[in-house]
Amino acid sequence: DVKVTQSSRYLVKRTGEKVFLECVQDMDHENMFWYRQDPGLGLRLIYFSYDVKMKEKGDIPEGYSVSREKKERFSLILESASTNQTSMYLCASSVNTEAFFGQGTRLTVV
């Protein structure tokens, strides 16, 4: 079974903090994604990566950055957390087309 693991299930951070969300996959997938999920808005793509050190902006990259130093790990960084970044964050990896998701990180910024 493909395994996509996110480092935290729940996080509470303060406004202005730098936040790191980590994602690891164990199936040697080239493609990795970060989405945020908000009620009524579905899954919106923040960033994706198709290879080590490669990254592409998604639909809502503002306020976020990413890092992919190793193939299996894709990190999402909130440079200065704000309350409007309170959300569920989902990481995914894919080969060919099917995307496999992590369990999600519910981030609350207070």
Added chain:
Amino acid sequence: GENVEQHPSTLSVQEGDSAVIKCTYSDSASNYFPWYKQELGKRPQLIIDIRSNVGEKKDQRIAVTLNKTAKHFSLHITETQPEDSAVYFCAASRDGGYQKVTFGTGTKLQVIP
């Protein structure tokens, strides 16, 4: 870029009835259309997909249809059961190379026993 619209946002059906969820896409180059099911508190999982060279695909009680000309695709669930209750997402992407997958906004399906 691609834009995927999904309707309805919520859907309630009686157990045993059929449910239909519809999506439209904007990028004529999209050729892969998956559907994901997300049960409460769980991660989205692929339940069925269709490629642009196929008009319809079935897997037991679920089926997906694709109209390339109109740029819309639909999910059909027959003989619904309480365990079908979940949020369903449609998506679109281009096959091959690396793919940016664009999701719809989701449909919350409730099957009433």
